[in-house]
Amino acid sequence: MPAKPPLRSARRVSGLAEILDQFDAVILDNFGVLSLGGPAIDAGAPALAAVRRSGKPLRVLTNDGAKSIEAMLVGHQGRGYAFRDTEIVPGYRLLEQTLAGHLPAKMERAWGVIGLDPLPLPALTQQMTPLTYGGIDEVDTVAGVVFLDTGDWRETDQQRLLASLRAEPRPVIVCNPDLTAPYPKCLSIEPGWPANHLADRTGVEPVFLGKPFADIYDVALSDLDHIPRERIIAVGDTPHTDVLGAHAAGIKSLLVETGFTRGRDAATLMEQAGIVADYIAATV
Numbered sequence: 682m683p684a685k686p687p688l689r690s691a692r693r694v695s696g697l698a699e700i701l702d703q704f705d706a707v708i709l710d711n712f713g714v715l716s717l718g719g720p721a722i723d724a725g726a727p728a729l730a731a732v733r734r735s736g737k738p739l740r741v742l743t744n745d746g747a748k749s750i751e752a753m754l755v756g757h758q759g760r761g762y763a764f765r766d767t768e769i770v771p772g773y774r775l776l777e778q779t780l781a782g783h784l785p786a787k788m789e790r791a792w793g794v795i796g797l798d799p800l801p802l803p804a805l806t807q808q809m810t811p812l813t814y815g816g817i818d819e820v821d822t823v824a825g826v827v828f829l830d831t832g833d834w835r836e837t838d839q840q841r842l843l844a845s846l847r848a849e850p851r852p853v854i855v856c857n858p859d860l861t862a863p864y865p866k867c868l869s870i871e872p873g874w875p876a877n878h879l880a881d882r883t884g885v886e887p888v889f890l891g892k893p894f895a896d897i898y899d900v901a902l903s904d905l906d907h908i909p910r911e912r913i914i915a916v917g918d919t920p921h922t923d924v925l926g927a928h929a930a931g932i933k934s935l936l937v938e939t940g941f942t943r944g945r946d947a948a949t950l951m952e953q954a955g956i957v958a959d960y961i962a963a964t965v
């Protein structure tokens with residue numbers, strides 16, 4: 682994990698619109714900020730409208746590895762959010778280059794992939810061996826494992842993967858470092874959870890793509906490098922991804938209380954984690 686930001690106290694604000702004039706670009710998280718998986722969060726539409734009125738560039742930085750960017754755009758549209766495809770930046774945007782770094786010149790084994798149909802990045806993932814939907818029996822044959830989503834991943838699959846990696850350690854690339862995501866009535870288990878479970882038991886060190894790691898911020902901001910990082914605000918609901926990642930990338934952070942911390946005292950949680958945002962608000 683990146684280093685923690687210096688301890689300070691978060692300034693409470695009414696939402697993004699109140700501080701927007703202090704920034705030149707905006708990064709939004711989706712889950713817990715704009716939506717709870719399916720349903721939209723009420724304050725999302727007016728907050729997005731304020732960003733659009735300001736004309737400031739916007740990126741939606743998401744650790745969602747379940748869907749293609751096109752499918753994410755359709756989902757956002759259904760919630761009343763209009764984004765351009767270039768504004769959506771999932772962690773898996775780093776997958777192709779990461780795989781290239783792992784591929785020996787003559788790689789004869791296919792990678793295994795854990796995710797939901799239809800898999801994102803079909804040009805890459807259709808060449809991989811699906812380990813979900815009953816495909817786990819192929820696990821011993823794969824060159825390494827790409828973890829996109831836990832939607833069809835079961836405890837028995839995890840145990841089978843664990844045994845296979847113990848017998849022959851191979852690389853594990855995790856396109857969603859999150860441990861959990863906030864749904865309306867529950868918290869889910871996301872790929873970061875089984876990846877850490879594997880790492881603890883096999884010694885294999887997973888490669889994590891997405892927040893809070895710096896590379897995905899470089900991708901998201903690649904065409905905004907004329908804007909000083911401290912003039913960029915990232916809005917998120919999770920201290921260990923959105924706040925830690927923003928700090929590591931040199932940008933400012935606003936933690937909203939509609940996702941991971943909902944129903945709990947977010948300010949106290951941040952202090953306990955030692956990861957305190959620049960700003961805190963009840964909702965975006």
Ligand SMILES: [Mg+2]
Binds near residue numbers: 710711712917918919
């Ligand atoms: Mg979130």
